[in-house]
Amino acid sequence: xxxxxxxxxxxxxxVTALVTFITRAxxxxxxxxxxRLPKKLLYLGTYLPLAVMAVLVVYCFxxxxxxxxxxxxxxxxxxxxxxxxxxxxxxxxxxxGAGTIIYMILIRIL
Amino acid sequence: MxxxxxxxxxxxxxxxxxxxxxxxAFGLLLSQAGYNALWAFFISVFVYxxxxxxxxxxxxxxxxxxxTTAITTLSxxxxxxxxxxxxxxxxKNMGKRKFYMIFSLTDETYSLLSSVKAPKDVSEKDLFFVIxxxxxxxxxxxxxxxxxxxxxxxxxxEGVEFSMTALFVVILVEQLLxxxxxxxxxxxxxxxxLCLLLFGANHFIVPAMLLVIVLLFAFKTQITPVTDCEGKxxxx
Numbered sequence: 080x081x082x083x084x085x086x087x088x089x090x091x092x093x094v095t096a097l098v099t100f101i102t103r104a105x106x107x108x109x110x111x112x113x114x115r116l117p118k119k120l121l122y123l124g125t126y127l128p129l130a131v132m133a134v135l136v137v138y139c140f141x142x143x144x145x146x147x148x149x150x151x152x153x154x155x156x157x158x159x160x161x162x163x164x165x166x167x168x169x170x171x172x173x174x175x176g177a178g179t180i181i182y183m184i185l186i187r188i189l
Numbered sequence: 190m191x192x193x194x195x196x197x198x199x200x201x202x203x204x205x206x207x208x209x210x211x212x213x214a215f216g217l218l219l220s221q222a223g224y225n226a227l228w229a230f231f232i233s234v235f236v237y238x239x240x241x242x243x244x245x246x247x248x249x250x251x252x253x254x255x256x257t258t259a260i261t262t263l264s265x266x267x268x269x270x271x272x273x274x275x276x277x278x279x280x281k282n283m284g285k286r287k288f289y290m291i292f293s294l295t296d297e298t299y300s301l302l303s304s305v306k307a308p309k310d311v312s313e314k315d316l317f318f319v320i321x322x323x324x325x326x327x328x329x330x331x332x333x334x335x336x337x338x339x340x341x342x343x344x345x346x347e348g349v350e351f352s353m354t355a356l357f358v359v360i361l362v363e364q365l366l367x368x369x370x371x372x373x374x375x376x377x378x379x380x381x382x383l384c385l386l387l388f389g390a391n392h393f394i395v396p397a398m399l400l401v402i403v404l405l406f407a408f409k410t411q412i413t414p415v416t417d418c419e420g421k422x423x424x425x
Contacts, residue, residue, distance in 0.1 A: 088224070088249055091258050095245050096235040098262040099269075103294045106273030107280070116274065123405065124271035126373045126412055130401045131268055132361040133377025134394070135240070138265075139354035141390040144382070157351060161358045166366070171359055172206055178355040179214070183348035 149189040157182035193311050197319040200305050204297045205327045211239055212331020213338065214352040218246045220339030221346065229336035233329040239295060241265050242332075243353035257391065264394045272299045279317070286318050293321040295328075296360070372412045376404040 110116060136158075137144070143151040161178035168174070216229045236242055244265055248258050272294050279302075280290050298321050305320065307313040339346060365374060380400040384393040405412065 087252055088228075090255060091248055091253065092232055092236065092245065094255050094258045095238075095241065095248070095262050098259050099236055099238045099241060099266050100292055102263060102266040102269045103273060104291050105270050106277060107291055110274070110277055111281075119406075120274075122409065122413075123402070124274060125368075126370065126405055127402070128268040128271065129361075129364050129368065129370060129373040130377035130380075130405065131264075131398070132357060132364060133374045134381040134397050134401065135265065135357045136354070136361060137378060137381035137385060137397075138244075138394065139357060141385060141393070144385060154351070154354065158354065158358055161355050162362055165359050165362045169363075169366075171363075172210060174359050174362075175352055175355040176210060178358075179349060179352045182351035182355075183346075186348050 150186060153182055153185035153189050156185060190315070192308075193315045193319055196308060196311055197316055197323055200301055201320055201323045201327070204301065204324050207297065208239075208324065208327040209331040209334075211352065211356065212328050213335030214349050215239075215242050215246070216332040216335020216337070217339040217346045217349050218243065219332070220336045221349075222246050222250050224249070224336070225340065226333050226336045229332040230329060233332040234325075237293060237295065237325055237328060238266060238269075239297070239328070240353060240356055243350065243356075246350075251391075253391075260395050264398050267398065269294060275299075275303060279313075283314050283318070286314070290317065290321055293325050295324065298324050370412060370414075372408060373401075373405060376401055376408075380404065 140151070140154060143154060157178050160181050161174050164177055165171075165174035212233070215233075216226075219229050219232070232242060232245065236245065241262060244261060248261065253261070273291065276290075276294075280287050283290060301320055301324070302317055305316065307316045361374070365371075381393065381397040384397040384400060387393070388396055
């Protein structure tokens with residue numbers, strides 16, 4: 080658990096904060112005066128988030144997907160549990176909490 | 190102002206619980222990486238991005254380059270670019286508070302602002318501001334508490350980082366249930382797995398995002414439902 084140098088850490092955090100703010104501010108900067116949003120942008124706005132969430136889920140598997148370890152198994156099972164639980168109960172906290180607990184147990188017993 | 194506060198508190202109650210749990214998970218994760226509560230505090234104050242903060246811990250752990258950090262943040266938060274579109278008008282006359290409203294536009298704040306209705310004797314702009322501020326405070330509080338807990342509790346919290354995976358899966362399921370369009374999801378999975386294979390774990394996000402956008406436009410007719418009428422439909 081070695082911490083990187085303070086300067087490195089601060090720089091990484093600063094860049095993250097800045098880019099995060101930029102993504103949120105972009106529409107206000109680009110479109111504050113115009114009335115019509117380009118159709119292509121509206122189209123992306125509707126369907127890109129869906130695709131991005133899938134990319135982010137894969138991101139969570141980026142280190143384990145092509146290894147055959149028990150971590151991948153634990154992840155897969157826990158994700159399945161989250162999906163089933165959420166489709167049935169539609170409760171964010173329950174799905175995230177229970178899924179995390181299931182995963183924490185699985186990595187200790189598998 | 191008291192009425193505004195009580196309306197805001199009621200509206201943000203679910204976010205309170207959500208951010209508390211998620212914030213604690215983040216704080217724990219951060220402490221595992223060797224950072225103390227002061228770091229948790231400042232990160233949650235200045236970054237204030239739920240899912241991105243989890244990814245941030247990973248970036249810190251691996252001492253990622255600033256370029257990787259920037260591009261990963263851009264990708265993970267790209268959906269936030271579209272949030273502002275819904276509030277271009279509503280934030281317009283909020284004066285000095287506009288900056289903070291834009292800064293604090295997270296998934297949960299966006300959802301709340303989109304669905305909340307101000308009662309007659311409460312100013313909508315005041316309500317928006319208090320909601321955004323409360324959510325931010327909950328998040329900061331959860332992060333600090335989680336981080337301190339992570340430094341105190343004796344047992345291993347290994348595996349708590351799965352809460353990020355669970356969060357993304359839940360958001361995906363929710364979006365699919367609201368808008369059952371499987372093609373974008375398939376494109377997302379296919380692009381990222383392919384790019385993961387080609388470019389490796391630390392460099393696949395940018396090509397994956399580009400490929401996804403290309404695919405979305407290439408298959409626009411297959412993705413857009415026939416009923417999304419632009420006044421050009423011939424049938425009823």
